[in-house]
Amino acid sequence: MARIVVVYSGGMDSFTVLHKALKEENEVFALSFDYGQKHNKELECAKQVTGELAVAHKILDIKNISSLFTSSSLVSNEIAVPEGHYQAENMKSTVVPNRNMILLSLAIGYAVNIKASEVWYGAHSGDHIIYPDCRPEFVEIMDRASKVANFEPVKVFAPYLNSDKVGILKDGFAMGLDYSKTWTCYKGLERACGKCGSCVERLEAFEVHNKLDPLPYLSTVG
Amino acid sequence: MARIVVVYSGGMDSFTVLHKALKEENEVFALSFDYGQKHNKELECAKQVTGELAVAHKILDIKNISSLFTSSSLVSNEIAVPEGHYQAENMKSTVVPNRNMILLSLAIGYAVNIKASEVWYGAHSGDHIIYPDCRPEFVEIMDRASKVANFEPVKVFAPYLNSDKVGILKDGFAMGLDYSKTWTCYKGLERACGKCGSCVERLEAFEVHNKLDPLPYLSTVG
Numbered sequence: 001m002a003r004i005v006v007v008y009s010g011g012m013d014s015f016t017v018l019h020k021a022l023k024e025e026n027e028v029f030a031l032s033f034d035y036g037q038k039h040n041k042e043l044e045c046a047k048q049v050t051g052e053l054a055v056a057h058k059i060l061d062i063k064n065i066s067s068l069f070t071s072s073s074l075v076s077n078e079i080a081v082p083e084g085h086y087q088a089e090n091m092k093s094t095v096v097p098n099r100n101m102i103l104l105s106l107a108i109g110y111a112v113n114i115k116a117s118e119v120w121y122g123a124h125s126g127d128h129i130i131y132p133d134c135r136p137e138f139v140e141i142m143d144r145a146s147k148v149a150n151f152e153p154v155k156v157f158a159p160y161l162n163s164d165k166v167g168i169l170k171d172g173f174a175m176g177l178d179y180s181k182t183w184t185c186y187k188g189l190e191r192a193c194g195k196c197g198s199c200v201e202r203l204e205a206f207e208v209h210n211k212l213d214p215l216p217y218l219s220t221v222g
Numbered sequence: 223m224a225r226i227v228v229v230y231s232g233g234m235d236s237f238t239v240l241h242k243a244l245k246e247e248n249e250v251f252a253l254s255f256d257y258g259q260k261h262n263k264e265l266e267c268a269k270q271v272t273g274e275l276a277v278a279h280k281i282l283d284i285k286n287i288s289s290l291f292t293s294s295s296l297v298s299n300e301i302a303v304p305e306g307h308y309q310a311e312n313m314k315s316t317v318v319p320n321r322n323m324i325l326l327s328l329a330i331g332y333a334v335n336i337k338a339s340e341v342w343y344g345a346h347s348g349d350h351i352i353y354p355d356c357r358p359e360f361v362e363i364m365d366r367a368s369k370v371a372n373f374e375p376v377k378v379f380a381p382y383l384n385s386d387k388v389g390i391l392k393d394g395f396a397m398g399l400d401y402s403k404t405w406t407c408y409k410g411l412e413r414a415c416g417k418c419g420s421c422v423e424r425l426e427a428f429e430v431h432n433k434l435d436p437l438p439y440l441s442t443v444g
Contacts, residue, residue: 058289058290060286060287060289060290061286062284062286062287064282064283064284064286065282065284065328065331067280067282068280068282068328068331068332068335069331069332069335070335096331097330097331097332097334097335097372098327098328098330098331098334098368098371098372099331100371101323101327101330101331101367101368101371102324102327102328102331104327105320105323105324105326105327106287106290106320106324108319108320108323109287109290109291109318109319109320109321109323109324110290110291110319112319112320113290113291113292113319132370132371132372132373133370133371133372135370137370138367138370138371141363141366141367141370142367144363145323145360145363145364145367146320146323148354148355148357148359148360148363149320149322149323149354149355149360150319150320150354150355151354
């Protein structure tokens with residue numbers, strides 16, 4: 001048992017990470033970030049889930065930092081979130097520069113402050129292609145940087161680093177998780193759009209498991 | 223000539239770094255952070271100096287993050303800033319956990335966004351003893367992490383890493399810099415206190431050069 005800070009966006013990946021940390025009987029502190037993402041519905045999910053689980057939860061408002069990132073469609077109102085598959089070139093506009101280093105550095109600082117020994121987050125191999133800060137070498141170097149930057153060693157760990165959304169769902173189903181309590185769509189609408197890279201990847205993962213995604217969708221890509 | 227983001231607090235170290243970057247004819251974007259520090263007078267200095275120099279300047283308000291760091295005297299109103307020499311045990315309360323990783327990660331993200339190729343900051347060897355995130359191995363690993371985290375390589379560089387405040391002042395005097403345009407004291411008073419670790423170190427550095435610090439002080443440690 002360890003005291004662990006879980007970076008918990010409210011999405012299905014970090015929802016599964018959160019439950020994995022709890023299942024292994026760790027003392028969990030969930031940390032969410034409001035960085036001005038259009039899809040802040042995921043934060044509502046995070047609040048509700050941690051409330052139900054009685055897990056300590058902090059939502060840190062770092063919306064101001066979006067003023068640094070004028071070229072990302074995830075935070076800029078001047079750029080539309082692209083539709084289609086993640087691998088496509090146009091999905092690069094969903095990259096918030098250096099996002100995971102920023103979020104992890106805050107989570108590590110929080111961990112030092114509350115004397116937690118680990119920070120967990122939901123990086124997985126499905127994101128590697130367009131998000132360099134989800135790659136194994138990134139997690140490894142952040143783990144080393146974390147141990148150099150502070151006298152109190154804080155480990156950085158991504159339990160699904162060598163897995164993908166299909167593998168994450170497999171583990172989640174084995175834990176009996178209810179994915180209606182998560183949010184994935186990048187657009188800020190009432191229902192999931194079914195068309196952005198994030199929705200497409202999620203729907204494909206459910207399909208592999210022959211399960212119906214419990215979320216309501218506006219429509220789904222053919 | 224390169225496009226460079228300079229992490230510029232308004233203090234004497236980063237003031238010197240800023241001028242060094244300008245002197246080498248780089249295109250400089252200064253970035254300051256309002257992280258809820260009691261000594262926000264340094265931000266006023268930063269604003270004035272960049273205005274006079276006509277250097278692009280952004281002050282990023284990240285005051286919210288102080289809610290993560292309840293145990294640091296630099297941001298908590300419940301803990302007094304300690305007096306005396308830096309080396310002393312009580313100075314550890316001035317450590318904001320993981321601060322430099324947080325600030326650098328934001329500066330790197332900003333650099334990626336504006337297509338800058340380098341981030342400079344004012345770490346120096348005088349800070350190594352109590353601030354692990356000012357050590358050469360920290361700068362080195364952040365430089366490597368930066369290059370792993372983003373497809374656009376951003377170099378992390380601390381020009382005075384192997385120097386100290388005395389060396390920084392030497393370089394600054396050679397550039398003809400006016401240190402009345404900087405702020406160093408950790409306390410949030412009208413005049414510098416002359417007693418906190420930051421003031422003591424500054425005054426000692428001026429003394430080595432047989433120069434009078436142009437800042438007004440309340441009093442100085444005998």
